[in-house]
Amino acid sequence: MEEANVLILGHAKVGSLCKAGEVDEAYRYFSKMEFQSLARSRALFPLCSSLRSKALLHVSIRVMFQEGHGGLQSWLKVELREVRLDKIRQGDAENEHVYSSIRRCRAQRKDYGLRPNRQTNIISQRAMKHSILCKKMLWEKKDIDVLMHYTAKRMEELFASSAAIHEAKCNQSYVDRNCIALSRLRSMALDQQQPQASLDNDEQIQIQKHREYKERVLSSYQRLHGEIYSLDPASFFVPSFLKAVTSKSEENLKSIMVQAAPGIYTFEMLQPKFCEMLLEEVLHMEIWAHDSNLLLRRPSTLNIFGVALDDFGFENMLQKLLEDFISPISQVLFPEVCGSGLDSHHGYVVEYGEYIETDVAYHVDDSEVTLNVCLGKQFSGGELYFRGVRCVNHMDSPTGEEEHYDYPHVPGQAVLHHGSHRHGAKAITNGIRANLIMWCRSSTFRATMSSRKEFPRWCGKCRVDRYNSKRPV
Numbered sequence: 442m443e444e445a446n447v448l449i450l451g452h453a454k455v456g457s458l459c460k461a462g463e464v465d466e467a468y469r470y471f472s473k474m475e476f477q478s479l480a481r482s483r484a485l486f487p488l489c490s491s492l493r494s495k496a497l498l499h500v501s502i503r504v505m506f507q508e509g510h511g512g513l514q515s516w517l518k519v520e521l522r523e524v525r526l527d528k529i530r531q532g533d534a535e536n537e538h539v540y541s542s543i544r545r546c547r548a549q550r551k552d553y554g555l556r557p558n559r560q561t562n563i564i565s566q567r568a569m570k571h572s573i574l575c576k577k578m579l580w581e582k583k584d585i586d587v588l589m590h591y592t593a594k595r596m597e598e599l600f601a602s603s604a605a606i607h608e609a610k611c612n613q614s615y616v617d618r619n620c621i622a623l624s625r626l627r628s629m630a631l632d633q634q635q636p637q638a639s640l641d642n643d644e645q646i647q648i649q650k651h652r653e654y655k656e657r658v659l660s661s662y663q664r665l666h667g668e669i670y671s672l673d674p675a676s677f678f679v680p681s682f683l684k685a686v687t688s689k690s691e692e693n694l695k696s697i698m699v700q701a702a703p704g705i706y707t708f709e710m711l712q713p714k715f716c717e718m719l720l721e722e723v724l725h726m727e728i729w730a731h732d733s734n735l736l737l738r739r740p741s742t743l744n745i746f747g748v749a750l751d752d753f754g755f756e757n758m759l760q761k762l763l764e765d766f767i768s769p770i771s772q773v774l775f776p777e778v779c780g781s782g783l784d785s786h787h788g789y790v791v792e793y794g795e796y797i798e799t800d801v802a803y804h805v806d807d808s809e810v811t812l813n814v815c816l817g818k819q820f821s822g823g824e825l826y827f828r829g830v831r832c833v834n835h836m837d838s839p840t841g842e843e844e845h846y847d848y849p850h851v852p853g854q855a856v857l858h859h860g861s862h863r864h865g866a867k868a869i870t871n872g873i874r875a876n877l878i879m880w881c882r883s884s885t886f887r888a889t890m891s892s893r894k895e896f897p898r899w900c901g902k903c904r905v906d907r908y909n910s911k912r913p914v
């Protein structure tokens with residue numbers, strides 16, 4: 442095999458087998474991939490001359506970048522699915538992500554030699570930069586060859602790293618609470634009222650950094666669509682939503698809501714034009730950050746790709762959306778947590794793609810109520826799965842059969858749920874999905890919650906326990 446003929450663009454395993462002269466083994470891998478109907482990935486593997494002789498003569502390098510990445514990702518998923526299935530067979534994983542204990546999870550992480558958060562952070566930052574550059578090139582319509590050249594250089598490294606991340610994530614089966622800590626810090630960061638003395642040194646440093654970050658963004662970012670930074674209900678919302686909420690009638694409000702499952706409400710909300718503009722704005726932010734050598738802050742510990750909108754000047758618009766629209770709806774639908782209204786928020790856009798990031802770990806939000814609206818674009822998979830509402834004491838308790846609900850995202854459509862409703866998002870299997878998410882909070886609820894002794898009525902486990910304790914033995 443002539444070394445010079447070896448062109449390795451993609452899969453680390455196939456690549457290293459080729460390099461080592463293990464052509465038959467490489468071919469076996471490649472055939473397996475074809476067998477899994479991943480034929481379009483073919484173009485990603487411009488293999489060495491010996492492989493070509495095995496009927497792969499028509500391999501073309503000039504494949505669209507996204508298609509190529511899709512191929513790789515699919516291949517990765519096939520492998521991971523097998524790993525996961527093995528674990529299920531061994532009785533080592535129950536019910537997708539949901540039931541297992543924290544102890545087992547920690548042990549597994551140790552096995553992989555990973556500290557997922559740190560590791561994920563480092564890799565994701567690299568992947569993020571890579572993705573943004575690629576997006577930017579596509580945006581500027583650069584020659585696809587240049588793009589492929591860049592991709593080729595980075596792919597092997599990124600691919601190997603993301604395999605490790607995905608493996609770690611697939612085994613994460615307890616409720617991820619990191620997002621709560623980070624979000625607490627974030628909300629403190631810009632809140633001058635917070636008694637700073639109660640914070641430790643690390644927290645103070647983080648807060649200061651966030652403040653500086655926000656100042657830097659706000660002072661130099663040039664908006665693409667200035668008009669979406671102030672709330673314009675008539676152009677943002679579909680007429681049915683606008684009419685129902687502005688009528689201020691509980692009956693009208695309920696008439697546009699579908700209760701998909703207990704405590705999960707869906708309704709048509711955003712106009713396609715607004716979704717499109719918001720997505721363009723987010724891309725514009727990412728490109729600007731890349732060009733300015735600014736590492737974008739992640740919207741939460743759960744998401745690698747996406748932008749915290751409040752850092753970019755959307756704070757007032759989202760606050761108005763909260764006060765005028767989401768709060769009145771939530772007072773009707775979730776009186777137990779926001780009867781007195783919602784008064785603060787954390788708003789962001791998240792993005793998922795076959796290559797970038799496909800799913801979200803099982804978690805609860807740092808919110809009383811969460812608004813989640815799909816912005817598009819075309820995708821399959823990525824369902825939001827819900828597994829029952831729980832208070833902090835019962836976060837990892839099992840899910841009852843009746844608490845299982847999977848919601849398929851639809852562009853423009855919103856879902857509103859209790860922040861403590863345990864949930865996650867399944868992997869998307871095709872395309873790109875982006876969502877606008879707003880964690881909505883009530884200071885009144887938080888103040889009274891901390892002094893309350895009795896069980897919360899909204900927690901599924903507390904309810905069952907109370908019922909059982911009252912039953913005659």
Ligand SMILES: O=C(O)CCC(=O)C(=O)O
Binds near residue numbers: 744801825865866
């Ligand atoms: O991607 C989604 O739809 C869910 C994301 C989510 O749950 C979150 O960001 O808190």
Ligand SMILES: [Fe+2]
Binds near residue numbers: 864
């Ligand atoms: Fe969430």
